[in-house]
Amino acid sequence: MPASTGVATRALRPARTVVRWAVRHGLPAVYLDRGARHGDPVGRLLRDGAVRDEPYPLYEELRARGPLSPGSIGLVTPSHAVASEILRSDRFGVGWDRSQAPRPIRWALAFGDELDATGVAEPPSMLVVDPPDHTRFRRLVSRAFTPRAVAAFEPVVQRTADSLLDALELRSGVVDLVETYAAQLPVLVIADLLAVPAERRADFLRWGAAAAATLDPGLPFRRYVAAERALRAMHAFLREHMARLRRDPGEDLVSRLVSLPEDEALTERELHATVMLLLGAGFETTMNLLGNGVVLLDGHREQWEALRAAPSGWDGAVEEILRHDSPVQITGRTATGTVSVAGRQVSPGTRVTVLLGAANRDPDVFDEPTRFDVGRPNARDHLAFSAGIHYCVGAGLARLEGVIGLRALSERFPALRVSGRPVRRDLQTLRGFEHLPVQLR
Ligand code: HEM
Structure with a gap:
């Protein structure tokens, strides 16, 4: 890029930031706030802090309205059957056709577009692209997550958990279990998978938290x-990291992604989107699973004791934690054609908010x-x-x-108790704890 163009680009940066925020967060906030004021459940869910802390009563209100009801931004479903149908349907996609957007929005999207400001839920992240691009990205990434590849990770996870627990042995009094474990x-496991230096983990945690916040519409x-x-x-870190692995590749997933043969090679933007998603999705959600699990088991002490006595039950316990207090509460899809769902005609372009956390408490299935029952026979049917x-x-x-994380914790600190008030993260899409004070012994 010529120097003058670079300077011009930098000079426009603040304006771009404002435009990007306005189109991605400011405008949705106006709709959602208006909806919330008129009692719209989706508006309340996404905008009301009290509902964020405890969304389950609101999910039940929605369930009473039926399996698919109108909200401030399209339709919303708390139903397991409808959510499953929509998520599996090829009549719904994750992308949206920008060419159909009003002209000012199209302009704003083009003006605000910049690789280095792109978040995990923006194209070309695979989370928000439809086939055929989705198929292409997914195929490349899923090679690293075959059952055999995951099984090979078991010693890494065990070793990492053990060394964190060793460090915790030295602590006394109340510790924050989110921060320390x-x-x-x-974050250490995903750092290993992506060959990023573990010393940078404090940065990843900070960046990941910021990236997670952008998943919620209407950010101030x-x-x-x-x-x-x-x-x-x-993005700056990823650029350096990928350049290093191009020069000196290892056996890791990122090395493989940056050295694909020409016919499969990803563009720079696609590489950033893919690695960034893996990095963020890899720990932002799993930390919630661990934190939510500890709090649930602390509240159901007899189940913690039963798992200590029969550790083979941990597989089922993890499914029940995922079901009962799901780390990802909300996703969405857009109808790509006219389609009939739950007896309702859904027209092309209609957005459906899919409440995973509500589907996982659907009395028709569970x-x-x-x-909360770690022995629930069909817990694994969750979404x-x-x-x-x-x-x-x-x-x-x-x-x-x-x-491994919960079992190792229960074995090392069988008397662990939550001590003080756990603090929820200030997020809607993801559900977990920011702080979790515990007494280890
Ligand atoms: C408890 C932990 C986790 C939960 C609850 C979770 C949940 C989810 C959900 C709900 C989606 C799909 C969203 C949608 O349909 O719109 C998703 C997609 C994804 N997750 Fe996870 N996740 C977890 C851990 C992980 C880990 C450890 C990784 C990687 C190492 C990961 C990588 C991804 C990727 C790359 C996608 C996009 C898949 C696609 O679009 O095809 N996740 N996750």
Whole structure:
């Protein structure tokens, strides 16, 4: 790029930031706030802090309205059957046709477009692209997550958990289990998978938290600016990291992605989107699984004791934690054609908010759904990892980390108790704890 163009680009950066925020967060916030004021459940869910802390009563209100009801931005479903149908349907996609958007929005999207400010839920992240691009990205990534590849990760996860627990042995009094364990384990495991230096983990945690915030629509301007700063730092790191692995490749997933043969090679933007998604999705969700699990088991002490006595039950326990308090609560799809769902005609372009956390408490599928029971026979029928072509590619690894992480913790600190008030993260799409004070002994 000529120097003058670079200077011009930098000079436009603040304006771009404002436009990007306005179109991605400012405008949705106006709609959602208006909806919330008129009692719209989706508006309340996404905009009301009290509902964010405890969304389950609102899900039940929605369930009473039926399996698919109108909200401020399209339709919304709390139903397991409808969510499964939509997530698996080829009449729904994750992308949206920008060419159909009003002209000012198209202009804003084009003007605000910049690789280094792109978040994990923006194209070309595989989370938000449809086939054939989705198929292409997914095929490349899923090679690293075959059952055999995940099983090979078991010693890494165990070793990482053990060394974190060794460090915890030296602590006394109340410790924050998120900071010392629940966040550390997944970030170290994903660092290993992507060959990123473990010393940078504090940066990843900071960047990941900012990236996670951008998943929620309607972010206030200041939080967006902070998030964008973190995204820029993350992209700068990725650029360096990929250049290093191009020069000196290893056996890891990123080395493989940057040295694909020409006919499969990803563009620079696609590489950034893919690695950034893996990095963020790899720990932002799993830390919630661990934190939510500890709090649930602390509240159901007899089940913690039963798992200590019979550790083979941890597989089922992790499924029940995922079901009962799902780390990802919300996703969405857009109808690509006219389609009939739950007796309703859905027209092309209609957005459906899919409440995974509500589907996982659907009484048509789960007996007494609010009861937490690690022995629940069909807990694994949950949609915590979604369904269809976007089904979580890292589900096997997440399950492994959940089982090893919680089992190892219970073995090392059998008397562990939550001590003080756990603090929820200020997020809607992801559900987990920011702080989790515990007494280890
Ligand atoms: C408890 C932990 C986790 C949960 C609850 C979770 C949940 C999810 C969900 C719900 C989706 C799909 C969203 C949708 O359908 O719109 C998803 C997609 C994805 N997850 Fe996970 N995830 C977890 C851990 C992981 C891990 C450990 C990794 C990677 C190492 C990962 C990588 C991905 C990727 C790359 C996608 C996009 C897949 C696609 O679009 O085809 N996740 N995850």
